[in-house]
Amino acid sequence: MSQLSEVNWRNALIIFFVLHILVYPSSNGYNSYMDQDETPIGGLKNPMKPTKQLFFITIVIDVIAIAASFAISLYFATGVLLYILASRAYSYRGIRLKKYPVVGYLTVVLFQGALVFLISYHGSSTNKTLNIPLTPMLAAACLIGGYYPLTQIYQHDDDRKDGILTISMLLGKRGTFLFCGGIFVAATLLMFMTFYSEDRLEAFYIFLGCMLPMLLFFGNWMNKVWRNEAEANFRNSLRMNILASSCTAICFLTLLILRSVE
Numbered sequence: 001m002s003q004l005s006e007v008n009w010r011n012a013l014i015i016f017f018v019l020h021i022l023v024y025p026s027s028n029g030y031n032s033y034m035d036q037d038e039t040p041i042g043g044l045k046n047p048m049k050p051t052k053q054l055f056f057i058t059i060v061i062d063v064i065a066i067a068a069s070f071a072i073s074l075y076f077a078t079g080v081l082l083y084i085l086a087s088r089a090y091s092y093r094g095i096r097l098k099k100y101p102v103v104g105y106l107t108v109v110l111f112q113g114a115l116v117f118l119i120s121y122h123g124s125s126t127n128k129t130l131n132i133p134l135t136p137m138l139a140a141a142c143l144i145g146g147y148y149p150l151t152q153i154y155q156h157d158d159d160r161k162d163g164i165l166t167i168s169m170l171l172g173k174r175g176t177f178l179f180c181g182g183i184f185v186a187a188t189l190l191m192f193m194t195f196y197s198e199d200r201l202e203a204f205y206i207f208l209g210c211m212l213p214m215l216l217f218f219g220n221w222m223n224k225v226w227r228n229e230a231e232a233n234f235r236n237s238l239r240m241n242i243l244a245s246s247c248t249a250i251c252f253l254t255l256l257i258l259r260s261v262e
Contacts, residue, residue, distance in 0.1 A: 007256070011072050012124045018072075019116065022065035023080060027087040030058040034091040035162070072123040075130065079119035086111040098164055105167040108148050113141035136194045142187035147244050149176045153232045173232045177222040184215075203255055210251035214243050
């Protein structure tokens with residue numbers, strides 16, 4: 001939305017509700033049910049054992065999310081449906097895309113990154129545009145791609161027992177940091193290209209400033225893991241998760257506010 005010159009704020013609030021209050025929690029709940037998580041996952045150190053009730057709740061929430069999406073447009077609702085289907089294919093034990101390192105990783109990058117940018121841009125625009133700018137969409141995909149493997153880095157043993165080979169396991173703990181750093185560099189270059197083409201380099205500097213705390217923590221954590229791989233644990237992953245989410249939210253909220261007053 002920070003790329004839009006004019007934002008439909010009513011639709012933007014609906015999109016926020018659909019994605020952050022309905023779709024994302026439902027996807028996490030479904031994944032937890034399929035995994036039967038008992039070890040740390042997401043933001044929970046000791047999750048409750050998932051029950052059949054959780055499975056049915058996720059279905060109800062998905063139906064509500066899709067129905068609410070029609071308040072934006074048919075295209076947005078279709079995008080939400082595609083996201084839900086991809087999320088289920090990622091977790092469902094009959095398909096289980098997450099057990100394939102490259103396919104699972106690309107599923108997350110394309111749907112949680114690129115698709116979410118596409119439908120959010122479309123839905124928040126005043127004219128429901130389908131002319132989606134490619135460079136910032138690729139940047140959004142890379143931002144997700146540069147962070148996601150770090151959420152897997154402490155789960156190697158549990159994933160191995162479950163027959164899953166994640167991208168982080170494929171890369172190794174040190175390799176995960178190098179890979180994520182490289183993808184984030186690509187995201188930064190794409191953000192520079194986006195703002196340079198719009199003659200908005202001040203926005204790029206805001207992006208860099210907002211990301212600085214996350215980058216400092218990332219570098220410090222990588223240094224710790226290099227000396228002791230036991231530092232690739234749930235606690236540090238959770239701190240990285242919170243910091244990355246906070247920095248990204250502050251960045252794009254700031255850019256959105258500045259864009260709206262230009």
